[in-house]
Amino acid sequence: MKELKIFGIVAAFTLLLYWGVEPYAHSQMHKHVEGHDFVYTGAADVEEAEAAKKTEVAEAKKAFWASVGKIAKMKGNVANGEAAFATCLGCHNGAGVNMGGVIPPNLDHAGAIYDKNYLIALIKDPAMASNVDHKYKDTSTHPMGSIKMMMTDDQQIADVVAYLQAKKAGEVTPKQAFEEACGRCHAMRYAKWTQIGETPKFKYEKDALAYKIKVLDEQDAVKKYMGKLPPDLSIIIRARSEHFLETFVENPQSQLPGTSMPRVGLTKKGYEEVKAYLEEVGDPSKPKREALGPWVILFFFIFTILAYLWKKEKWRGHH
Incomplete structure (x- = not known):
């Protein structure tokens, strides 16, 4: 559980920096222009x-x-x-x-x-x-x-x-x-x-x-x-x-x-x-990159499950 809490804190700060600072800086440097759908x-x-x-x-x-x-x-x-x-x-x-x-x-x-x-x-x-x-x-x-x-x-x-x-x-x-x-x-x-x-x-x-x-x-x-x-x-x-x-x-x-x-x-x-x-x-390379994206996400999803199971097995009995 400790690892999940640390992960949650890191994720929260990362999202705060990305969604809070980056969009704000962009809005200050680039004015927003309304389009008219051609x-x-x-x-x-x-x-x-x-x-x-x-x-x-x-x-x-x-x-x-x-x-x-x-x-x-x-x-x-x-x-x-x-x-x-x-x-x-x-x-x-x-x-x-x-x-x-x-x-x-x-x-x-x-x-x-x-x-x-x-x-x-x-x-x-x-x-x-x-x-x-x-x-x-x-x-x-x-x-x-x-x-x-x-x-x-x-x-x-x-x-x-x-x-x-x-x-x-x-x-x-x-x-x-x-x-x-x-x-x-x-x-x-x-x-x-x-x-x-x-x-x-x-x-x-x-x-x-x-x-x-x-x-x-x-x-x-x-x-x-x-x-x-x-x-x-x-x-x-x-x-x-x-x-x-x-x-x-x-x-x-x-x-x-x-x-x-x-x-x-x-x-x-x-x-x-x-x-x-x-x-x-x-x-x-955009089409190939977009086609590869779902497979990369799937890999990390499976890897996360395996890593969690491995950690659980190795730490069994040490808490």
């Missing part, structure tokens, strides 16, 4: 502006997202949307050419990984949708700003989004979700991914050096556009908590006010696909 209504943007006492900005955001909600209720025509989408192919053609500081994203799975409201907002005003309007005195100067001049008709926007959701959706792998949503700015050295795509194998060193120069040039362009080079995400899944990643991806401004990182507008499912790829690259 639902884009503009409420978070308005709250941020009001908290910063930017009344005019808050009113502008409120009006903007109200117009987005209005378009979201409209019935889109897929055929008309396909015709209008031809306007987008000048940039979103998969050519990998840097335009305005960053390579335009591939939209092959846009309807599957991006939220409908976000897509509407992105066409209507890319800077406002991405929540980086603080970077632009005139949001039309955003790299994608010209689209708001080209598609001013609400019905046309509804048609294009209907087309994206009908024809640019389908099944998407975790790797595809990451590449389309994050891969233009963030490298993944453990996956041999750069800002211009997956690093191929080279037969000659001069070809590898030529490719590296292209990567460095692209990184310089991204750095100029963003203010600094976005971090490599190879082990971000282990460096940050799940809550931080979820709220940061949903709305970067919530965790880093004033950051240049745009909101990408992922749906909950789209985020889960991206997270799955981050885990696959940054923590590949």
Whole structure:
């Protein structure tokens, strides 16, 4: 019984230190941010502006997202949307050419990984949708700003989004979700991914050096556009908590006010696909580790019983 009492005291102090000190320290070092479950209504943007006492900005955001909600209720025509989408192919053609500081994203799975409201907002005003309007005195100067001049008709926007959701959706792998949503700015050295795509194998060193120069040039362009080079995400899944990643991806401004990182507008499912790829690259042993866990617990359980029986046998008659 004495050993059990000692064990109980040690366990109590351990729990007190872990659940009392660690969470408190974490709460002081990292502010808590409420997530919105990847639902884009503009409420978070308005709250941020009001908290910063930017009344005019808050009113502008409120009006903007109200117009987005209005378009979201409209019935889109897929055929008309396909015709209008031809306007987008000048940039979103998969050519990998840097335009305005960053390579335009591939939209092959846009309807599957991006939220409908976000897509509407992105066409209507890319800077406002991405929540980086603080970077632009005139949001039309955003790299994608010209689209708001080209598609001013609400019905046309509804048609294009209907087309994206009908024809640019389908099944998407975790790797595809990451590449389309994050891969233009963030490298993944453990996956041999750069800002211009997956690093191929080279037969000659001069070809590898030529490719590296292209990567460095692209990184310089991204750095100029963003203010600094976005971090490599190879082990971000282990460096940050799940809550931080979820709220940061949903709305970067919530965790880093004033950051240049745009909101990408992922749906909950789209985020889960991206997270799955981050885990696959940054923590590949996780599935094996989780599968081994129950066996380790079972081992300690059996070992504890055997140790107790052994102790009872050896101390029999000595009390």
